[in-house]
Amino acid sequence: MLVQNDERIKKMPKVHYFASMEKTTRKDSLINDQLINGENYYYRHISVDNVIFGYHDKELKVLLLKPNGMEKWLLPGGYVLKNESLEKAAKRVVRYRTHLKKINLFQFKTFGNPERNKDSFWTADSLRHIDDKVDLTNHWLLDNFISVGYFALTEYSMVRPTGDFYAEECQWWDVKNLPELSFDHKEIFKEALVGLKIFTYHHPIGIELLPEKFTIPDIQALYETILDRKMDNRNFTKKITLLGLVEKLDEKKSIGGHRSPFLYKFNKSRYEELIKNGEIIVI
Amino acid sequence: MLVQNDERIKKMPKVHYFASMEKTTRKDSLINDQLINGENYYYRHISVDNVIFGYHDKELKVLLLKPNGMEKWLLPGGYVLKNESLEKAAKRVVRYRTHLKKINLFQFKTFGNPERNKDSFWTADSLRHIDDKVDLTNHWLLDNFISVGYFALTEYSMVRPTGDFYAEECQWWDVKNLPELSFDHKEIFKEALVGLKIFTYHHPIGIELLPEKFTIPDIQALYETILDRKMDNRNFTKKITLLGLVEKLDEKKSIGGHRSPFLYKFNKSRYEELIKNGEIIVI
DNA sequence: TCAATAGTGTCTCTTAGACAATATCGC
DNA sequence: GCGATATTGTCTAAGAGACACTATTGA
Numbered sequence: 001m002l003v004q005n006d007e008r009i010k011k012m013p014k015v016h017y018f019a020s021m022e023k024t025t026r027k028d029s030l031i032n033d034q035l036i037n038g039e040n041y042y043y044r045h046i047s048v049d050n051v052i053f054g055y056h057d058k059e060l061k062v063l064l065l066k067p068n069g070m071e072k073w074l075l076p077g078g079y080v081l082k083n084e085s086l087e088k089a090a091k092r093v094v095r096y097r098t099h100l101k102k103i104n105l106f107q108f109k110t111f112g113n114p115e116r117n118k119d120s121f122w123t124a125d126s127l128r129h130i131d132d133k134v135d136l137t138n139h140w141l142l143d144n145f146i147s148v149g150y151f152a153l154t155e156y157s158m159v160r161p162t163g164d165f166y167a168e169e170c171q172w173w174d175v176k177n178l179p180e181l182s183f184d185h186k187e188i189f190k191e192a193l194v195g196l197k198i199f200t201y202h203h204p205i206g207i208e209l210l211p212e213k214f215t216i217p218d219i220q221a222l223y224e225t226i227l228d229r230k231m232d233n234r235n236f237t238k239k240i241t242l243l244g245l246v247e248k249l250d251e252k253k254s255i256g257g258h259r260s261p262f263l264y265k266f267n268k269s270r271y272e273e274l275i276k277n278g279e280i281i282v283i
Numbered sequence: 284m285l286v287q288n289d290e291r292i293k294k295m296p297k298v299h300y301f302a303s304m305e306k307t308t309r310k311d312s313l314i315n316d317q318l319i320n321g322e323n324y325y326y327r328h329i330s331v332d333n334v335i336f337g338y339h340d341k342e343l344k345v346l347l348l349k350p351n352g353m354e355k356w357l358l359p360g361g362y363v364l365k366n367e368s369l370e371k372a373a374k375r376v377v378r379y380r381t382h383l384k385k386i387n388l389f390q391f392k393t394f395g396n397p398e399r400n401k402d403s404f405w406t407a408d409s410l411r412h413i414d415d416k417v418d419l420t421n422h423w424l425l426d427n428f429i430s431v432g433y434f435a436l437t438e439y440s441m442v443r444p445t446g447d448f449y450a451e452e453c454q455w456w457d458v459k460n461l462p463e464l465s466f467d468h469k470e471i472f473k474e475a476l477v478g479l480k481i482f483t484y485h486h487p488i489g490i491e492l493l494p495e496k497f498t499i500p501d502i503q504a505l506y507e508t509i510l511d512r513k514m515d516n517r518n519f520t521k522k523i524t525l526l527g528l529v530e531k532l533d534e535k536k537s538i539g540g541h542r543s544p545f546l547y548k549f550n551k552s553r554y555e556e557l558i559k560n561g562e563i564i565v566i
Numbered sequence: 567t568c569a570a571t572a573g574t575g576t577c578t579c580t581t582a583g584a585c586a587a588t589a590t591c592g593c
Numbered sequence: 594g595c596g597a598t599a600t601t602g603t604c605t606a607a608g609a610g611a612c613a614c615t616a617t618t619g620a
Contacts, residue, residue, distance in 0.1 A: 046429060084397065085397060086429065107393065112329075146326070255618085256571095515583065516601095517602075518582070521602095538599095541599075542592095542597080545600090
């Protein structure tokens with residue numbers, strides 16, 4: 001485990017990773033207790049990391065945090081409460097960071113290579129900074145963690161990225177232009193992207209990632225962005241309408257000095273019917 | 284946590300789960316130390332469970348254990364050594380149970396619902412039976428576990444199913460006719476089967492599951508068994524030979540009073556080429 | 567009228583899948 | 594010869610993908 005530089009320790013506030021899970025209205029002392037004595041509340045060795053995808057303006061985005069005093073960014077993650085399921089823990093973290101009510105989460109891989117713990121968020125010094133009487137012997141935060149990866153598909157426009165005392169910055173980043181990520185979070189992100197692509201080939205994803213009303217060019221751009229390849233607009237329209245997934249509305253969207261595209265909405269029941277019949281390939 | 288019946292505790296030998304990971308030539312006392320004081324060696328809360336598939340005589344098999352004194356069967360699983368990767372832990376367990384040198388493992392899902400721990404392998408009584416001075420306070424074996432699931436594809440004929448003191452019975456079971464499984468192992472098995480099918484649709488699997496030389500009817504039967512559906516032999520032959528995955532040999536296999544089928548072997552480099560180019564669909 | 571984007575139909579090629587007659591082997 | 598299994602080719606239907614012109618809008 002590397003010892004962090006002094007600068008970072010000085011900047012570290014008396015709140016922490018847990019703030020991403022608990023109401024910050026709790027007193028610091030309580031939060032710090034949960035941190036220092038976390039083994040009473042959380043599983044030792046186990047965390048979840050979330051790759052939260054959003055889509056906006058032909059760019060696929062991912063939500064990242066920058067903890068105070070750190071140079072690099074992180075995927076929003078957290079620890080797992082005892083008697084809480086992994087998915088529930090992941091949901092809790094996503095909800096805290098996005099304020100979304102309905103969240104679709106997909107487990108894609110669990111990361112357990114010990115190498116991933118070489119560089120750790122917590123150090124003896126940073127823990128002492130929070131509580132100078134902390135017993136560092138075999139402290140849970142200084143031990144190895146395995147992390148269960150989930151990815152989430154969110155409607156960009158509905159998300160309110162939320163920082164806190166632990167991480168003042170929380171924002172969307174274009175997946176094509178990420179900042180440097182700490183630990184093995186780059187690898188986790190890459191695996192999530194692979195998982196998202198495979199998922200996209202087998203599910204009609206628009207429901208999660210587009211607003212209620214959208215145009216054919218909108219949804220085509222979404223697919224092109226995620227799958228990272230150009231598609232023929234005639235073939236695309238053919239496929240998606242023949243599947244019965246979308247319904248044309250009697251409205252057009254005004255987009256300035258060009259022909260106005262029609263608005264569409266998803267056919268929810270058709271969507272569910274297709275999902276129920278197993279794997280479908282949309283595009 | 285349910286208290287096991289007395290019968291089971293009486294039958295329990297002074298060796299245990301760990302025997303599946305360590306040479307049994309070690310003294311019992313050492314093994315028991317690893318069990319009782321396992322937190323010094325293993326991650327708390329974390330286990331791996333393996334669904335080891337083998338194929339034989341048109342049946343897809345899975346390797347199961349029956350621990351001494353228990354009525355139900357289990358997937359071969361184990362704990363994860365500190366500083367050991369999840370995959371390495373899973374490999375260790377598979378190797379111990381099969382004696383195979385080359386093992387292909389695929390992580391398919393991690394199971395973390397707390398409900399899965401309601402019924403536990405270990406109880407206060409069974410631990411006391413091993414060491415009557417055991418400190419049960421917050422004992423790691425009585426705490427919740429999350430389990431990382433791997434499935435393995437093995438060549439049935441090369442496997443030597445291996446029991447030990449902890450589980451005297453270790454044998455293949457037809458996936459269509461499984462015995463009762465303990466804990467959530469039925470669910471883990473089902474998820475593995477889904478994972479295997481998806482995998483099979485995207486990879487040429489024969490290499491792992493067939494002997495070096497095989498016939499077209501052999502490999503077709505393998506696919507029919509795993510995917511659980513009949514296939515047309517003309518279409519099947521067409522597809523697999525056009526892909527260049529198999530090479531006809533100048534030998535035939537004698538199968539008694541019928542026309543003798545030709546033997547084939549896999550084209551390894553073609554296989555790797557296809558894999559490298561991303562997802563391919565064989566059948 | 568122009569610049570920009572939406573919208574639409576046809577053709578070809580590939581592939582999946584249905585389908586059955588002949589060849590070979592051991593007895 | 595017979596019973597059993599292996600081997601082989603053609604046709605059709607569906608879908609993927611290539612391809613380009615016209616329509617609409619607002620400035």
